[in-house]
Amino acid sequence: MSELNELYQETILEHNKNPRNFRDIEDADKTAVGNNPLCGDALKVYVKMDGDVVTDVAFKGSGCAISKASASMMTQAVKGKNRAEADQLFDEFHRMVTGELDIEKDENHLGKLRAFAGVLEFPARVKCASLSWHTLNAALHGDDAVSTE
Ligand code: ZN
Numbered sequence: 001m002s003e004l005n006e007l008y009q010e011t012i013l014e015h016n017k018n019p020r021n022f023r024d025i026e027d028a029d030k031t032a033v034g035n036n037p038l039c040g041d042a043l044k045v046y047v048k049m050d051g052d053v054v055t056d057v058a059f060k061g062s063g064c065a066i067s068k069a070s071a072s073m074m075t076q077a078v079k080g081k082n083r084a085e086a087d088q089l090f091d092e093f094h095r096m097v098t099g100e101l102d103i104e105k106d107e108n109h110l111g112k113l114r115a116f117a118g119v120l121e122f123p124a125r126v127k128c129a130s131l132s133w134h135t136l137n138a139a140l141h142g143d144d145a146v147s148t149e
Pocket of ligand 1 (some may be wrong): 039040063065067127128
């Protein structure tokens, strides 16, 4: 399982074990569900907004370590951001895991999210890593469901 060994960096393992914001938000302003049928990842994202700012964001669901860790780190990254900043992070994250953005050379705001740069080498895992972001994007833009297929 060398693929997994390379992928499961310490940060990802830790977030999988202790996912942050792993709960629902009863009075969420926006929610969306996301499914990655290839791997069996399924999650729901809850967003609480104050005007244009994401004041709280959480998720529930089940899936592989990468999808769970990515969702956990996504919630930390977008909390307190406005919609445009969240959109920018989604765009940068997506371009990182698909190889369009070079985290060493290209300016970006990814910070800890760079832990997922390695999934680029494992195409089947790209959808696991980006599922929570696609789901957040759907929630923020009024879609209630997203599937990576
Ligand atoms: Zn997965």
